[in-house]
Amino acid sequence: MAVRTVGLEKTYAASGQRPEVPAVRGIDLDVRRGEFFGLLGPNGAGKSTTIGMLTTLVVPTGGSATVCGLDVVKDAVAIKRRIGVVSQQNSLDSDLDVFENLEFRGRYFGLSARDARRRADELLELFGLTEQRGGKPFEISGGQAKRVMICRALMHGPEVLFLDEPTAGLDPQTRTNLWEVLRGLQAAGQTILLTTHYMEEAEALCDRVAVVDHGEVLASGTVDQLKSNAGADTVITVAYDSAAPEEVRGLSERTGISKVEINGGQVRVFAAEPEGLLGELVAIGAGAGVGVTDATQLRPSLETVFLTLTGRDYRE
Numbered sequence: 001m002a003v004r005t006v007g008l009e010k011t012y013a014a015s016g017q018r019p020e021v022p023a024v025r026g027i028d029l030d031v032r033r034g035e036f037f038g039l040l041g042p043n044g045a046g047k048s049t050t051i052g053m054l055t056t057l058v059v060p061t062g063g064s065a066t067v068c069g070l071d072v073v074k075d076a077v078a079i080k081r082r083i084g085v086v087s088q089q090n091s092l093d094s095d096l097d098v099f100e101n102l103e104f105r106g107r108y109f110g111l112s113a114r115d116a117r118r119r120a121d122e123l124l125e126l127f128g129l130t131e132q133r134g135g136k137p138f139e140i141s142g143g144q145a146k147r148v149m150i151c152r153a154l155m156h157g158p159e160v161l162f163l164d165e166p167t168a169g170l171d172p173q174t175r176t177n178l179w180e181v182l183r184g185l186q187a188a189g190q191t192i193l194l195t196t197h198y199m200e201e202a203e204a205l206c207d208r209v210a211v212v213d214h215g216e217v218l219a220s221g222t223v224d225q226l227k228s229n230a231g232a233d234t235v236i237t238v239a240y241d242s243a244a245p246e247e248v249r250g251l252s253e254r255t256g257i258s259k260v261e262i263n264g265g266q267v268r269v270f271a272a273e274p275e276g277l278l279g280e281l282v283a284i285g286a287g288a289g290v291g292v293t294d295a296t297q298l299r300p301s302l303e304t305v306f307l308t309l310t311g312r313d314y315r316e
């Protein structure tokens with residue numbers, strides 16, 4: 001197992017006026033070798049804290065975790081040699097150019113000068129960064145900087161690569177380019193654990209995901225398993241301009257509809273057979289003299305899984 005956590009916890013201590021924060025509350029995870037695993041959850045769910053503990057930067061306050069079979073507390077130094085970490089922020093050294101950033105990291109991990117230079121050039125070529133070789137970190141784009149950081153994290157051939165929100169803040173085109181890069185790495189055998197708050201990123205990349213919220217794992221498995229266990233339904237949301245007509249409530253009895261939630265004028269219908277439902281909800285409103293101000297239909301996805309598990313909209 002590349003990563004295993006059992007009841008892993010982190011409570012940040014109170015400081016000044018701020019009360020203590022239970023950021024991670026007993027997380028169990030297993031990541032297999034060669035797997036692309038995603039920790040998926042909204043901002044503040046505890047993803048970075050979990051990665052922090054697995055990469056030995058944050059000390060757990062409960063439970064246990066191993067990476068490459070080594071304990072994150074007792075064997076922190078040994079773990080550092082066997083993992084690569086790409087943080088959310090640009091952490092490239094701005095005094096060094098792109099190539100030197102990589103070379104320096106290779107030397108730090110004990111590569112000979114020759115090997116470090118050769119490895120740096122290989123990675124720059126592989127990541128399409130040869131032209132940026134002599135550029136300074138502030139002279140390249142955000143997407144290029146992220147790729148350089150991934151190259152740097154790969155300099156010593158880590159067994160597990162940790163990526164914290166690798167595509168946050170990147171434009172859609174740059175994001176999908178980076179997805180290609182990451183798929184290529186996995187195809188070459190790299191074990192990858194990534195955090196993301198983008199549902200479609202987890203769906204596009206990950207063999208398995210754990211959905212986290214408020215420091216807990218709500219569900220885990222392959223994307224398909226999650227969809228069929230927790231939210232195979234299409235979710236239709238309709239906002240009426242006044243209280244939802246009584247007739248809407250009756251829909252929950254119908255075959256193909258698993259749940260109807262009504263909150264004032266806001267209605268959410270979870271349906272395995274959604275055909276024609278949206279039009280029907282509008283028509284029911286019209287029949288009762290109630291207008292529709294907004295309507296959305298979400299096809300089964302990790303987003304509908306999240307909705308089903310938490311009752312909350314995933315979008316911020």
Ligand SMILES: Nc1ncnc2c1ncn2[C@@H]1O[C@H](COP(=O)(O)OP(=O)(O)OP(=O)(O)O)[C@@H](O)[C@H]1O
Pocket residue numbers: 012021022023041042043044045046047048049050165197
């Ligand atoms: N050093 C710290 N001291 C105190 N509280 C912290 C610290 N780091 C994180 N937190 C709190 O812990 C909770 C979980 O934060 P964390 O950064 O792990 O979540 P996240 O899912 O990674 O979100 P994001 O994507 O925004 O980083 C949040 O309430 C956050 O404010």
